[in-house]
Amino acid sequence: MIAAQAPAAAQGTDWMSVGVFAAFTAGVLVLSSLLGRRATGAKGYFAAHGQVGWFVNGIAFAGDYLSAASFLGICGLIAFWGYDGFLYSIGYLAGWIVALLVIAEPIRRLGRYTFADALNARFGSRTVTVAAGISTLVVSLFYLVPQMVGAGALITPLLGVPHWVGVVLVGAVVTFIVATAGMVSTTWVQFIKGGLLLLLCALLVGLILGRGFTVRDPGPARDAPATGVGGVTALPAWAVPGAAAGADGLVREEGAATGPLGPVEFLRVFSASEVAAWRTAKEPAADGTTRTIARPERIAGSELLLPGNSPTFRGLRAGSALERVDFASLMLALFLGTASLPHILIRYYTVPDVRSARLSTVVGIGAIGGFYVLTLYLGLGAMTGGHLNTGDSNMAAPLLARSFGSVLFALISSVAFFTVLGTVSGLVLAGSGAVARDLVSTALGRTPDDRTQVRIARIAALALGAGAMALGFLFRDLNASFLVGWAFNVAASANLPALVMALFWRRATAAGVSAAIVTGLAASLAWVLVSKDAFEKVYGLPGADAWAPFSQPALVTIPLSAAAGVAVSLLARRPAATR
Template sequence: MVHWIKQWAGAFALLALAGAAVAAGADLGQAEKQPTNWTAIAMFGMFVAGTLYITKWAAAKTKSAADFYTGGGGITGFQNGLAIAGDYMSAASFLGISAAVMANGYDGLIFSIGFLVGWPIITFLMAERLRNLGKFTFADVAGYRFAQTPIRAFAATSTLIVVAFYLIAQMVGAGQLIKLLFGLEYWMAVVIVGSLMMVYVLFGGMTATTWVQIIKAVLLLCGASFMAFMVLWNFGFSPEAMFAKAVEIKSLLAADALTAEAVKAGADPATVDVAAAAAAKGLSIMGPGNFVKDPISAISFGMALMFGTAGLPHILMRFFTVPDAKEARKSVFWATTWIGYFYILTFIIGFGAITFVLTNPQFLDAKGGLLGGGNMAAIHLANAVGGNVFLGFISAVAFATILAVVAGLTLSGASAVSHDLYATVFKKGNVDSASELRVSRITTLCLGVVAVVLGIAFEKQNIAFMVSLAFAIAASANFPVLFMAVLWKDCTTRGAVIGGFLGLFSSVALTVLSPSIWEAVLGNEKGSALFPYASPALFSMTIAFVAIWLVSILDNSAQAKKERALFPDQEIRSETGIGASVASGH
């Protein structure tokens, strides 16, 4: 077995490094514009080799389903906090938010604030209860006193859909990053990332994923701190001076664009008040309205980011890796600390990209757009403030960020299929650990293929926005069911499942019918989207909560009465931890 693992790990390592070698000699897409970055290739190679060694080490420790899903429950609160931060500081956070701030200024902050304020909800409502009630997946918590088959069928379905949307963003970020640096074609880059991710999860499970996330979190925090320091250093550590320069640059760019539009329309630029309009556009980055256009969109978008955090399966799963509820609370404290600090840095990085990247022809293509796409703002800024060596470091860290998050997502999706569907629904709990692991690994392979296909299909999307869609679905399906099942004594299986599925289907349907998918991805004409808002959360969350409440209070079946009678036992265990599994008993 170990020999087989070594062979496969070596093969995938060669695949990844071969991709870099192909890039070095090939003339594909970006290669003629971007010289081969040997520093980045070397750092990529070092990271891949290092993480594959971690996977080999973890494979020797992964002997049971508990080891595979939760690392045996022996990870400390501090380690888990860093790993959660690593999970959360994804391609969307690092590449997507900084790109959104560069494009929209102040409005980009809605991502940072929305992502961050979800943590108090987890701290005070979820973390301790999750650890005391759960074992491997959030369905263990939601279905503690409910009929197992329907609740786990819902949990597995919603988990897989959330994971699919989240995976899209990570794969897009990875593809654009490797395409930019190595000159590989986009689809080849996505395939390499998908292949490496499958190695980490297939062999190392949660142990390997956790340590890759911890290492990545430390490197990313250090790299982002240096970038923000260098940006502010160039402005005498005056944020005001940085903002003033950003407004000036945006105004100049707006003036050029308005002049070009006037000429194209056949008007004399001298007759158009370009200066006033350009100044207004430049100043607009310091206020709201560039991204979120109306109050309904702002509220709905904010709700998705806030409550989606408490419904993300790969984040919830991390609370089962610690030995007890105290360590779970400690995990959230450390995660919130690192994530809050990191999001402050992304704002500085975004405005830094306006001042250092948008005016430098080295980072722009013939049409004036960023080389590699809009998501690459932070990568170009690294080159601008730290040169080629720092570019190589940040690129390798961004790649590590994507790999670690994709591995965590895939693990949560695989556990939903193997633990919730196969072991509990189909086999009714009569399954051995080896069979469950085998199903989990087959699911990992399938998810890897799906991630690659979707990553290629959504190439042009902003990755922070794609993740916000996953948050909207998690907030509309998983969060209402978890919240009501754990905190409301009258909640029943029928109410949780019907309400959960209504939240899930309405959020997915409204997401598809929104401009972001209906127009931008499916190619329908502008203004034809049937749902006009950026996020469905305000509507789909309401549908889910109302349905759970209404169906539950109308449910007077014998099963419902039994479930209500079990609530005091659930409450005692969730509050005290009496009867909860410990690390050795996982």
């Protein structure tokens, strides 16, 4: 999990970062205003006229998907716990196979603007529209919270301004982007952000490989947060020719270095090395108070390249059966959650045809998969680079960039911030579409004309932006990546069984599809609210008192949602339309 607990140490303003950041923001705002003229009418606002090219849309998928949790969270997890962070990379990417092979084409064929369109294409039912609209809103809000929390956590160490400025800045810029030009500008923001993120991370990994590993003495334990820490304490003799090795075949001489390494060699040397991994713990001091101490633990690299080091996944090694079930449930949620996220689904409406939908998914998988491969190198590079801050694992990647110079730091920081911005734009757009197209139309009993729809969506975008800002303040102490895990659980439980039924099962009825959504949404929400994670991290109660037997509900609530959908469809078998 991301350790965003400790408030980042107050720093002076880094004017280079502020400059680059201001230039990025100004560029995006100008682009949005220019593109706003093209986003006329509902089709322009919600679906960019369906005229986005497959390559741009594919990279925009990466922009939508690679949120702050992916970039900052996974890199931070790997930097402190090794392989455990990479498990998220594997799961997040695997979900795209479901999107590509199961969902993409029927969604593109059946839908127009929102997730509800495709779901309801066969039924024309108001119940399905309302259920899907509510589910879109809830999932988007769930996903918005960690993004806003991430924005706030980022802004202090990056630009040296208070937390609330970060939240307000993201809220204001995103609302402007979405409200002015809808899907047209959102797509371009995602494209630029996705492309820049990939290029900069590839550059950073090239620099990490070029630098190789250097032996460093970690020094003694100290008061947390410890800064400028993390390094290799011993290298295998075969990786440092000429250096004097001990009886264990390891070189411990300070400053011994490997020089540049290839990508496979990098992992091989890391695996054979001994690494100082930093752990923090509360310890009683002599005067009776409690101190938080950061301490280097010398761990074999081969150990860090196995699952089960972090507190979240420790149960994989020595835990109970339920802890293993919890892990399997999380991996299931990641696999089935991607194709259930409304802001990903609506991107299928921006391309002209089914073939473009497929091509853009392939580009998306290539870009996202490439990025996730890079996360392992970024994380291990940060773990051994000597620039970690034990109080803020979210900052592992930006601090790693700083070790290569302030220009790279300024660029990576700005892109990190834009990562939040891009994902939030997609979510606000998906949510505003659900309000304007699904909920308001149903409440009025008719579909308003194009202009009115866009006006309603713009107002909804403003409201959602304000709501997201409020939630960003409210939950600022919460852990960003476990919130993202919840969003995947809720999305997969509420939307996937309903989607699969509506798209592929002839005997599905409107009542059945609605029942699947409502059951999945309610059950997964209820489960996460009474889970161990919620007890410990939200209510501050002992985790042992939690009602749910494990934290990740997907393994139970997805089958439950499917069972409800099938049962209701079979029991209430009537002609499809309920209107």
